[in-house]
Amino acid sequence: MFKALKKIQFGLIEKIKQEETILHCYLYGHTDYFNRELLDTHPLLLEIYEFENKLNIIIELNKKFQFEKDDFFTPKSIAQKIHEDYPKDFDSLLQLQFIEHQILNNKKVNRAYIFSIFYLFKKELSINAPTAKLFGEVINSYFNFDFGELKDNSSTNLEHDKRIEKLKKDWNNFLQ
Numbered sequence: 001m002f003k004a005l006k007k008i009q010f011g012l013i014e015k016i017k018q019e020e021t022i023l024h025c026y027l028y029g030h031t032d033y034f035n036r037e038l039l040d041t042h043p044l045l046l047e048i049y050e051f052e053n054k055l056n057i058i059i060e061l062n063k064k065f066q067f068e069k070d071d072f073f074t075p076k077s078i079a080q081k082i083h084e085d086y087p088k089d090f091d092s093l094l095q096l097q098f099i100e101h102q103i104l105n106n107k108k109v110n111r112a113y114i115f116s117i118f119y120l121f122k123k124e125l126s127i128n129a130p131t132a133k134l135f136g137e138v139i140n141s142y143f144n145f146d147f148g149e150l151k152d153n154s155s156t157n158l159e160h161d162k163r164i165e166k167l168k169k170d171w172n173n174f175l176q
Contacts, residue, residue, distance in 0.1 A: 005055060006072040012048050078142050089130035098174045103143055111147040114139050116163040124164060
């Protein structure tokens with residue numbers, strides 16, 4: 001269904017390319033041209049408006065109820081991209097969603113925090129995770145960080161232990 005909707009959307013784009021006055025006024029910023037009367041009476045603008053409104057409703061319903069996979073209008077999450085690129089290196093998509101959630105919702109994300117996330121899965125929970133080096137490379141690449149190489153050492157400190165305890169609680173809450 002989404003492939004067909006994308007084709008319809010592309011067709012509308014092609015149609016509006018033929019509307020020289022609209023394009024000219026848009027490109028030159030003639031905002032006074034785009035008045036309520038034009039938007040209420042121009043057949044192509046009405047068609048586009050109606051289509052895009054219905055499309056947005058369909059997309060939102062699909063996000064909520066997951067009727068079918070949408071590779072056309074809904075961008076993949078970082079977790080989904082990593083899962084596709086490293087399917088054997090991580091335990092599950094859920095694990096990656098947790099990692100994404102922790103990184104995007106934590107105010108202080110530094111190398112030590114990333115190491116604690118790695119340590120949580122690899123050492124504390126014994127859940128499949130890549131090597132420390134690869135884990136760090138994936139995090140740097142997909143989240144646009146530039147942390148130094150992670151090394152799998154077993155030395156910890158009080159701050160690390162506190163992060164691990166909080167991450168364990170967050171992980172358990174995430175699973176519920």
